[in-house]
Amino acid sequence: MxxxxxxxxxxxxxxxxxxxxxxxxxxxxxxxxxxxxxxxxxxxxxxxxxxxxxxxxxxxxxxxxxxxxxxxxxxxxxxxxxxxxxxxxxxxxxxxxxxxxxxxxxxxxxSEKWAGAGKDFDNFVALTLGTGLGSGAIYKGELFEGAMEAGHIVVEPNGRSCPCGSFGCLESYVSGRAIVNKAISLLEEGTQSILRECCNGNFYKITSELVYRSALDGDNLSREIFREVGRYLGMSIANLINIFSPEAIIIGGGLIGAWDFFIEELKVEVSKKSLKPLLPVKILKSIFPxxxxxxxxxxxxxxxxxxxx
Ligand SMILES: [Zn+2]
Known part of the structure; x- marks a missing residue:
């Protein structure tokens, strides 16, 4: 049995x-x-x-x-x-x-090493894009057991405040929570978007799922938010590549459905900011987000x- x-x-x-x-x-x-x-x-x-x-x-x-x-x-x-x-x-x-x-x-x-997209790699970094941003790594075929908190890589020196006490952490720019906050601040500034009608003027009803669905409907504000996610994620992934020289980066989590809206900007940043001898690195989508x-x-x-x- x-x-x-x-x-x-x-x-x-x-x-x-x-x-x-x-x-x-x-x-x-x-x-x-x-x-x-x-x-x-x-x-x-x-x-x-x-x-x-x-x-x-x-x-x-x-x-x-x-x-x-x-x-x-x-x-x-x-x-x-x-x-x-x-x-x-x-x-x-x-x-x-x-x-x-x-x-x-x-x-x-x-999970990615055991049964997912990382089976064939001995060195990779896995990121989960959800309410927050989680990260872990497989090194020489084994789980790297230390605490790996890529969500708190600083991407803006004087940036948004983070619950961890620091400023400008990656998580404050790419997580579900960050996407909602960015949408609300753009709407408050008066930016046009179908999100206005979706939430009947109550911006605090906005969810990352709603921003994703508006992006699917062609909404410019929502699409720009995901492009920004791609740029910040790409910049941080380049840092991870420069530190770990992994064979692959695997991305999962609840927001992975929006892949097509951020992957292009992400890849541009990765190729601009990674050390060239360390490239190419495969950027893969999780099979079970x-x-x-x-x-x-x-x-x-x-x-x-x-x-x-
Ligand atoms: Zn932080």
């Missing part, structure tokens, strides 16, 4: 849980909204529904800085209620299975738990 593992991606909006076979195929999935409190209780409830006798362990991916040894989330800016909660200990006690806790973008990077984090968390269970036995 094939073994399986559970992968959990705890996001600010949803908790995505998948049961994944040792071949990397998703066998079962459950998604539920992230509650404001008692996230561990909600995870426990979902696990009771999805656990099967063939499950060998549970992997949890959370945005933030993780103490992997103790399986404790030290600092999660988007899910502060999880800070300092003993996730590993609680779940291990409840289910008598090994539990690993990993940064969500590291888990996502691993929505579930990468949970698939990777399950993959790491196989990698770490089977290695340990």
């Amino acid at each position: 094939l073994k399986s593992a559970i992968g959990i991606d705890v996001g600010g909006t949803n908790i995505k849980v998948t049961r994944v076979s040792e071949r990397g195929e998703v066998v079962e999935r459950i998604t539920g909204p992230t509650p404001p409190n008692d996230i561990t209780g909600k995870i426990t409830m979902i696990l009771r529904d999805i656990l099967k006798p063939d499950v060998i362990g549970i992997g949890v991916g959370v945005a933030g800085i993780i103490d992997k040894k103790r399986g404790v989330v030290l600092d999660s800016p988007n899910i502060p209620t999880l800070n300092n909660s003993p996730l590993k200990e609680t779940l291990e006690r409840e289910f008598s299975l090994p539990v690993i806790v990993e940064n969500d973008a590291n888990a996502y990077a691993y 929505e579930e990468g984090g949970s698939i990777g968390a399950a993959g790491l269970v196989f990698e770490r738990c089977l290695k340990a036995t």
Whole structure:
């Protein structure tokens, strides 16, 4: 019988849980909204529904800085209620299975190596473009286990303030949140856009999804916002190429549907700002943007738990 593992991606909006076979195929999935409190209780409830006798362990991916040894989330800016909660200990006690806790973008990077677009590469950087910007890397075929926070590469020295306390961080220019803020400020300046009618004049109803749909409808303001995303992402990717000299950069996350609206500017910046001997580097789109984090968390269970036995 094939073994399986559970992968959990705890996001600010949803908790995505998948049961994944040792071949990397998703066998079962459950998604539920992230509650404001008692996230561990909600995870426990979902696990009771999805656990099967063939499950060998549970992997949890959370945005933030993780103490992997103790399986404790030290600092999660988007899910502060999880800070300092003993996730590993609680779940291990409840289910008598090994539990690993990993940064969500590291888990996502691993999913690309295990079962995704990064299978054939030994060195690559994976970026997730969603509410925030996450990043992880595969180095010499293995997950680079340090904290890699490309979302806080400075792209404007005197730029927008970032929740991390710094200014001009990449995340403040390319994330879902940044896209919404930029749309609102352009509308407030009087720029013409179909977004005005979409939200009936209440700019605070604008979502990144709405900006994407307006871009599809040919809206200039929305398309320019994504072109700007492409320029900032491209500039940062050039920095990553100059530091890591990877074979590929893989981009996933909830905003990846807008690929066609930013990829051209992104590639122009990459070719302008990367050191020429380090090029070409493949820029690839993830094959599973929505579930990468949970698939990777399950993959790491196989990698770490089977290695340990
Ligand atoms: Zn920052």
